[in-house]
Amino acid sequence: MNHEARAPQGALEIRKQLIESSLQGRHRAERVFRAIGLAAVIMGLGFVALLFTTILSKGLPAFWQATLTTEVYFDPAVIKVDARPTPSVGESPQQFRDRDVVWLNRLGMVNWNRIVEDTLIAHLPEAAEKRPLVRTLLTSGERFKLRDMVAADPGLIGQRVQVALLADANVDVWLKGNIDRSLADSQQQLKPEVRAWADELKARGVIRNSFSTSFFVNPDSRSSLASAGLGGAFIGTLYMMGIVIFLSVPIGVMSALYLEEFAPRNRFTDLIEVNINNLAAVPSIIFGLLGAAVFINWLHMPLSAPLVGGLVLSLMTLPTVIIATRSALQAIPASIRQAALGIGASKMQTIFHHVLPLAMPGILTGAIIGVAQAIGETAPLLLIGMSAFVATLPGTPLDQSAALPVQIYLWQGNELRNFFEARTSAAIIVLLALMLSLNACAIWLRKKFEKRW
Amino acid sequence: MSNTVLIAGLLILTALAYQFGLTRSRAMANGPVRMHSRPGYYGLLVALWCGLPALAVWLAWFVFEAPIVEYLVLGQIQAETAGLNSQQTMVLLRRITSIAAGIGVSDTPAAYELAAAETMARLWATSRMAQIGLMAALAMGGLMWALRRLSPSLRARNHVEKVLSAMFVVCSTIAILTTVGIVFSMFGEAMKFFSFVHPVDFFFGLNWNPRFSTVGTGAQGDFGLIPLLWGTLMISGIALLVAVPLGLMSAIFMAEYAPGWFRATAKPVLEVLAGIPTIVYGFFALVTVGPFFHEVGQVLGMEIRATSALTAGVVMGIMIVPFMSSLSDDIITQVPRMMRDGSLALGATKSETIRKVVLPAALPGIVGAFLLAASRAIGETMIVVLAAGNSPVLHANPFEAVSTVTVTIVNQLTGDTDFASPQSLVAFALGLTLFVITLGLNVFALYIVRKYREQYD
Missing domain, CATH: 1.20.5 (Single alpha-helices involved in coiled-coils or other helix-helix interfaces)
Structure with a gap:
């Protein structure tokens, strides 16, 4: 046992x-x-x-650029123009404008390169023999800056003024050390003299690395790479953002209201629902094809216009807004609706006076996130022609324009790699800052107005 | 008068109409009879009567004016345009338009062009006058009529609400119209393409070499879809190989193991990845990940190109991680508490519970998430444009450059090609293919996810 x-x-x-x-x-x-x-x-x-x-x-x-701060002498011997015309008595505005245009044209003919060269030679007397070469220290667009200064204030002629001028893109690369300094002359973008001058001016403090505001305000440029800026793209993106907010938010909210509050449950509304869920998952490039076929090819809307881009992005954002609005509406307890209906409000009044205001934070959060997504979209914009090079700032949504993501795409492909890699990253920082601040806005809204029922 | 001015004028008139209606109904409210609705509704009703019909006219003009004018102008010069194809006709129309607008053309225009331009200018002027006249008449007429009808017994609120709910319906059909627009535009243009290239050559062709020839020169090049589709599948496959384990494991960790504070900070940070534009990922792949892989390859003695299927796939995988993880997170937390408790009570460890109980229960939902992630990877464009190297050749080496359907769409439509050539039209055939594939994946995935939700609701 x-x-x-x-x-x-x-x-x-x-x-x-x-x-x-x-x-x-x-x-x-x-x-x-x-x-x-x-x-x-x-x-x-x-x-x-x-x-x-x-x-x-x-x-x-890249937000800091090699900049030459120097005294410029607006030599009257070079700038040989009369005084700027003033309106005379008995002259129509058109006639005055014509005379003014003639004057501006003459100002444009001035040998501004000579002014630039003289300015540089004042610092580098040994360069007097090599005028065309010394000019390449500065980016070529800077002579127009001098012209515009004189056009704005003809009194400058004959005076010496302190001006900050942007150095050439290659000079910037050289001074920042973004190119191997030990490379042979044949592989360097800059002539040996120019490199020596650049180093000398840098050592003397004439060329300094200063914060570049032109990066934020200038349009894109191909002839004067150092002065290529994000201004045009930024305005284009703002226009598109405005159009997306203006179109997709009201339309999205209204369709969500219909689907959530009014629609009977039948085949048709089921179809709409399935549809919206699908559209939210359709690749963005398909929307670009839609834009190219319908807006550009069929309706003959202008290429590269923020209006068309905004329309395409609105269609793309619509499902996001609808889905967000619907879940915000679903979160409102039925008792609110019943109370309003109970004291005699009509269905519309219930919605507009009670449900919608309470759902607003949720709707806005969803809408802002949708808009933030839309402004980062690149592929559909490429298909409606926004990859075109645009050297002006757009005045209206119908003008040709770039957009921030497209600008990033264009810059990353630029041949002058060691200058534009940094510039592209800087553009990305601007885009991300814009998107993150929108998202922060959305989170703040949600935190501030969120209600638990 | 430009469209902006016209619309602004109409808006001002509508605002005035609202004020008229408001004042009139307020005056009436002082009378003996009780009003049916509050004054604001009367104002709105008058404004709607004033604004809506005129707006409809404006829209009709906006859509139909240009085609009708062009049709009439072309009708006049039928003899001269008989031999032209659609592209040449477009060019001619543009010339005529610039003559009519007073901009002029670089060379001397022919007599018939001048005559056509004159007709066009006349038609534009007439149509503008007619539009403005009609809009003004309708706006004023509507305003007067509505004001005259105002009476205490008018059920203004009901009328306004009816208009509003009609607007709601119209808005919700826009989503349908978008889909219809996508399908029709894609299908129409793809059909034009198939009139140049036989569908069999397109869908089963093994070569992609669209020579950029002008229309009618005969040599069309090869438009075989297979190399592009293969590239797409290869990159998507690599992306999913990265995204699915990473996304699933982080979802499991977040849902089952992570303490509250960790979850609260890590989840939003991971979701930042989802909000970053794809062009940024593309750039990142191009300047950081690609060169890194290239160097790794050199160390290992392998030939890895900086722009390759591997680079694009891995970066795309990173992009999809938050998408995959937040979807799976939702699904895992939906598995009922009881099932976990049962398993734990029998003595299983937490990981055994997850692997043997939670995951099998969540499997359908996870498959749905996987399919949605796959559809995303297939439709992704910018990463691939920048980082895949664009070489439409059929090969199985992930370290080599490939091309995808989306990249080719961008390439074919952003060049300087004529919109009516097969080289451009092929983009729509590719788009249609892409749309059908992603639609199939989405519908199937949404169906699975929905079914799964019902299972535990």
């Missing part, structure tokens, strides 16, 4: 040992599984960190 009683005892012991030894393995598996999960999250976070550090470290230096 004793013996029999002990046997299960021994089996129990063995089983316990078995379980304990397997438990170790199982707990190890548990720890490994957990570690894999943590590693996945950390990898994700690491990518975010890597992406942002890469972009910031590449882009931030």
Whole structure:
């Protein structure tokens, strides 16, 4: 008996040992599984960190550009123009404008290069023999800056003025060390003299690395790379943002109201629902094809116009707004509606006086996130011709224009890689800053007005 | 008078109409009879009567004016345009339009062009006058009529609400119209393409080499879809290989293990990845990830191109991670508590519970998430444009450059090609293919996810 009683005892012991030894393995598996999960999250976070550090470290230096601060002598011997015309008595505005245009044309004919050269030679007397070469220190667009200064104030002729002029893109690259200084002359973009001059002016403090406002206000440029800016693209994006807000928010809210509050449950509304869910997942490039076929080819709307871009992006954002609005409406408790209906409000009054105001924070959050997504979209804009090079600031939504993401696309393809890589990153920083501030806005709205029912 | 001025004028008139209606009904409210609605509704009703019909006229003109004028002008010069194809006719019309607008053309216009331009200018002027006249008459007429009808017994609120609900219906059909527009435009242009290239040559062709020839020179080049589709699948496959394990594991960690504070900070940071524009990922792939892979390849003694299927796929995978993880997170948290408790009570460890109970229960939803992620990867454009190297050749080496359907759409439509040539039209055939594939994936995925939700609701 004793013996029999002990046997299960021994089996129990063995089983316990078995379980304990397997438990170790199982707990190890548990720890490994957990570690894999943590590693996945950390990898994700690491990518975010890597992406942002890469972009910031590449882009931030581009906000500062090599700039030559110098005294410019507006030599009357070179700028040989009469006084700017003033309106005379008995002259129609048109006649005056014509005379003014003639004067401006004459001003444009002035040898501005000579002014630029003289300015530089004042610092570098040894360069007097090599006038065409010394000119290349500055980016070619800067002579128009001098012209515009005189056009704005003809009194400058004959005076000496302190002006900040942008150095050439290659000079900027050279001074920032973005090119290998030990490369042979044949592989350098700049002539040896120009490199020496640039170093000398930098050492003397004439060329300094200063914050470039022209980056934010200038339009794109191909002839004067250092003065290419984001201004045009930024305005284009703002126009499109305005159009998207103006179109997709009201239309989206109204269709969500219909689907959520009025629509009977039938085939038609089911179709609309399936449709909206699908549209939200259709690739953005398909919307670009739609825009190219309908707006450009069929309706003959202008190419590259923010209006068309805005329309395409609105169609794209619409499903996002509708889905967000619907979930905001669903979150409003039925008791609110019943109370309003109970004291005699019509259905419309219930919605406009009670439901919609309460759902507003949720709707706005969804709409802002949708708009932020839309302004970062590139592919559909390329298909409606916005990849065109536009060297002017758009005045109206119908003018040719670029957009921030398209500008990024265009700049990353520029041949002058070591200048434009930084500039592209800087443009990305601007775009991300715009998007993140929109998102922050949305989060703030949600935090401030969020109600738990 | 430009359209902006016209619309602004109409808006001002509508605002005035609202004021008239408001004042009139307020005056009436002082009378003996009780009003049916509040004064604002009477104002709105008058404004609607004033604004809507005129707006409809403006819209009709906006859509139909140009085609009708062009049709009439072309009708006049039928003899001269008999031999022209659609492209040449467009050029001619543009010339005539610039003559009519007083801009002129670089060479001396022919007599018939001048005559046509004159007709066009006359037609434009007439149509403008007619439009303004009609709009003014309708706006004023509507305003007067509505003001005269104002009476305490007029059920203004009901009328206004009816108009509003009609507007709601119109707005919600815009979503349908978009889909219809996509399908029709894509289908129409694709059909034009198939009149140049046989569908079999397109869908089963193994070569992609669209020579940029002008229309009618005969040599069309090869338009085989297979290399592009293969590139798309290869990149999407790599992307999913990266995104699915990463996304799923981080979703499991977030949903089952992470303490509240960690979840609250890590989740929004991960979701930042979802909000970053794809062009930024493309640039990142081009300047950082691509060169990195190239160097790794050199260390390992392999030939890895900087712009390759691998680069594009990996970066695209990173892009999809938050999408995959937030979808799976939702699905995992939807698995009922009871199932977990049952498993834990039987002595299973947490990871065993997750692997043997939670994941199988969540499987349909996760498959749905996977399909949605796949549809995203297939339709992704900018990363691939920048980082895949654009070489439409059929090969199975992920370290080599490939091309995809989306890249080709961009390339074919952003060049200086004529819109009616097969080289441009092929973009729509490719778009149609892409649309059908992603639509199929989406519908199937949404169906699965919906079914799954019902299972535990």
